[in-house]
Amino acid sequence: MSSPTLISPDKLARLIGTAKTPALIDVRTEEDFAADPRLIPGAVRRNHEEAADWGEEFSGHPAIVFCLRGQKLAQGTAAWLRHLHVDAETLEGGFEGWKAAKLPLVPASKLPGRNAQGQTVWVTRARPKIDRIACPWLIRRFVDPNAVFLFVAPSEVVAVGERFNAAPFDIENVFWSHRGELCTFDVMVEEFGLATPPLLRLATMVRAADTARLDLSPEAPGLLAASLGLSRMYDDDLEQLEAGIALYDAFYRWCRDATGETHNWPTNKAKP
Known part of the structure; x- marks a missing residue:
């Protein structure tokens, strides 16, 4: 049974583009981001080490956090955000899971x-x-x-x-x-x-x-x-x-x- 704090790429894809899209927070390391500098549509980049500092800006809102594979960085950041009253989930499989599902990715260089x-x-x-x-x-x-x-x-x-x-x-x-x-x-x-x-x-x-x-x-x-x-x-x-x-x-x-x-x-x- 999947965790209540996980969301699948397919389910997230149905939310993106609608007024109900949660905040999407990319906490991949700089090295991982440099290896593939594209973003899940609408995502913002944040440093996982500073989650306690920037997390307040998402307080009271739902958020989806993802790192490269949806493991320690995303799950740790989401756990921190929940302490700051953010309804935070992590993306199942992380960025790699989204990419494997062949879902859209926005080149960061175009922003x-x-x-x-x-x-x-x-x-x-x-x-x-x-x-x-x-x-x-x-x-x-x-x-x-x-x-x-x-x-x-x-x-x-x-x-x-x-x-x-x-x-x-x-x-x-x-x-x-x-x-x-x-x-x-x-x-x-x-x-x-x-x-x-x-x-x-x-x-x-x-x-x-x-x-x-x-x-x-x-x-x-x-x-x-x-x-x-x-x-x-x-x-x-x-x-x-x-x-x-x-x-x-x-x-x-x-x-x-x-x-x-x-x-x-x-x-x-x-x-x-």
Whole structure:
């Protein structure tokens, strides 16, 4: 019988990408991390020796801790966190178990540098519609749950990025931008190693709505309508972002779990 403080890779994979994802804490040694510098989606790196110092930041929240194989470093760190009122579990098999299950891994080299609070910072054009909501959703759910997004005048995006150490996205002539027929969301899914069937389906919807090629996806007109509606409902870009994240949560769960479900009322049966 498995331990109540263990979670399987498959079960964790079902949580990642949802609003219920626990904090993911990578306590691999520097040597182990250097051997494979990739991260389980959304994970943060921490030093196991300092768990008593940094553990308080996760107090009152669920967390999953993993080391290379899910043994002494992860289990010891999780035990410390439970003393600090963190509902901490360890990942069965650790990083190696996740990798053996062929689950997504994010190259750490693709992440921008973090600020003093450990957050990645991103900057884009103000008044977002589709790509500039979809990309922050992807980053918050699969890359950095604490990411900060700055919305500024289009002409100032690059300069703000330089002055505030923020990664610019969805503007011309930067790394995180459209490439050929792909939109920025497509690029992020690919570059972050997140090309799973649900996210690829969602990427097609986003691309279709964002580039006015609605024939690519039957669901794209609905995404476009919802996105434009949100842009009319909110004057504050950050409020719109929070509402948009809930919208993309719903579209992602449909892509992952509900594409085969149909609505069967009324039944349209012929009357006798």
